[in-house]
Amino acid sequence: MDRLRVVLRVAACIALAVIVVGLSIRQALRAEVRLGDDAPVIITEFVASNSGGLRDEDGDSPDWIELRNEGNRPVALGGWSLSDDRGHPRKWVFPERTLDAGAYLIVFASGKDRRATEGELHTNFRLDDQGEYLALYNAAGKADGRNIFFPRYPRQARD
Numbered sequence: 645m646d647r648l649r650v651v652l653r654v655a656a657c658i659a660l661a662v663i664v665v666g667l668s669i670r671q672a673l674r675a676e677v678r679l680g681d682d683a684p685v686i687i688t689e690f691v692a693s694n695s696g697g698l699r700d701e702d703g704d705s706p707d708w709i710e711l712r713n714e715g716n717r718p719v720a721l722g723g724w725s726l727s728d729d730r731g732h733p734r735k736w737v738f739p740e741r742t743l744d745a746g747a748y749l750i751v752f753a754s755g756k757d758r759r760a761t762e763g764e765l766h767t768n769f770r771l772d773d774q775g776e777y778l779a780l781y782n783a784a785g786k787a788d789g790r791n792i793f794f795p796r797y798p799r800q801a802r803d
């Protein structure tokens with residue numbers, strides 16, 4: 645369902661560029677690719693009901709969110725944020741940390757609120773296995789459509 649939303653958004657952007665701006669379809673496709681390159685970090689996976697599959701440094705098995713830099717350059721995550729509250733987009737703000745091109749990063753959604761520049765990261769909120777809002781915002785406070793689960797992600801099964 646989320647992939648379908650992304651495809652429909654891309655199609656809508658292309659149609660808008662062709663009709664309103666007067667671009668050719670080829671120009672519109674190139675414009676969409678450039679827009680996607682502006683925010684190459686995406687939520688690739690998350691677990692809202694971790695039953696021991698992945699443990700943190702304390703030996704606990706909190707929920708987690710996996711990010712990936714799909715771009716071809718490192719991204720400075722300082723100032724980016726994760727939130728489970730649509731009205732509070734900067735609920736948990738990343739410390740100064742760089743995510744290399746093609747690299748993945750696990751952020752535990754444990755409620756432990758750890759923002760070290762090295763080592764594990766832990767949000768100040770937990771994920772609801774019944775589903776809730778979840779979003780990744782860049783340092784400018786913008787969220788790419790691929791990084792918003794609205795109004796809520798689906799109910800989660802135990803891993």
